[in-house]
Amino acid sequence: MPCKLWYWPSLQGRGEFVRLALEAGGIAYVDCARDDDGVKAMMADMAKRASVYAPPYLVDGDHAVSQVANILLYLADRHPVLAGGSDRYTLNALQLTIADVVAEVHAVHHPVDASAYYDDQKSEAKRAADAFRDQRIPKFLDHFEGALAGDWIGKDWSYVDLSLFQLVAGLRYMFPKRMAALSPEYPRLAALHDRVAAIPGIAAYLASDRRIAFNTDGIFRHYPELDAA
Ligand SMILES: N[C@@H](CCC(=O)N[C@@H](CS)C(=O)NCC(=O)O)C(=O)O
Numbered sequence: 061m062p063c064k065l066w067y068w069p070s071l072q073g074r075g076e077f078v079r080l081a082l083e084a085g086g087i088a089y090v091d092c093a094r095d096d097d098g099v100k101a102m103m104a105d106m107a108k109r110a111s112v113y114a115p116p117y118l119v120d121g122d123h124a125v126s127q128v129a130n131i132l133l134y135l136a137d138r139h140p141v142l143a144g145g146s147d148r149y150t151l152n153a154l155q156l157t158i159a160d161v162v163a164e165v166h167a168v169h170h171p172v173d174a175s176a177y178y179d180d181q182k183s184e185a186k187r188a189a190d191a192f193r194d195q196r197i198p199k200f201l202d203h204f205e206g207a208l209a210g211d212w213i214g215k216d217w218s219y220v221d222l223s224l225f226q227l228v229a230g231l232r233y234m235f236p237k238r239m240a241a242l243s244p245e246y247p248r249l250a251a252l253h254d255r256v257a258a259i260p261g262i263a264a265y266l267a268s269d270r271r272i273a274f275n276t277d278g279i280f281r282h283y284p285e286l287d288a289a
Pocket residue numbers: 073074075114115116126127128129159
């Protein structure tokens with residue numbers, strides 16, 4: 061029985077970290093909200109699940125699992141290919157740090173009010189973007205570059221490698237000038253990005269219409285006025 065992924069239908073967002081793991085692991089799933097009326101169906105489903113605050117969440121038989129890092133931990137416990145030979149606490153720590161980056165990325169374009177439009181907080185977003193580009197991106201990328209001693213975080217690829225691919229791709233889309241300027245400092249992350257893109261399940265996924273393009277509804281948003289080298 062395929063598991064069910066529930067997430068907003070027209071954006072990569074946080075759901076993409078889960079999609080990449082499902083696709084790379086060859087795990088059967090249905091991306092439930094992508095049908096007509098998907099959002100309505102997701103709201104109705106979520107209302108029945110006391111432990112789920114927000115999408116993405118995964119329904120696997122009797123289990124409803126939310127929070128990206130928790131979903132990935134759940135999947136890797138059941139599909140060891142997703143752990144790549146690393147211990148679960150190392151992977152979880154790295155994934156939780158990726159979740160921290162993602163929260164900061166969102167706060168760049170929504171620094172004041174998560175439920176208001178970007179256009180209503182543009183001057184604050186400019187200030188947040190300056191600090192994020194100058195200080196936070198290098199600090200986080202230094203950390204992940206340091207965690208990559210070999211080709212992968214562990215002996216083989218894991219869900220964390222897949223998420224690092226998504227992080228690099230997202231930051232490149234959001235801040236092309238800044239990421240180009242920083243690229244000589246992060247050769248291992250750049251190589252990891254390409255290595256993950258070549259994993260058969262990922263290569264097939266990226267070439268399919270299941271992969272939604274980056275856009276300005278997602279977490280990683282390209283607003284040219286927020287980028288600089
Ligand atoms: N920490 C959660 C964050 C979940 C989250 O913020 N989901 C967003 C979409 S990416 C959402 O729909 N939030 C609704 C809300 O916060 O009210 C995770 O990693 O899964």
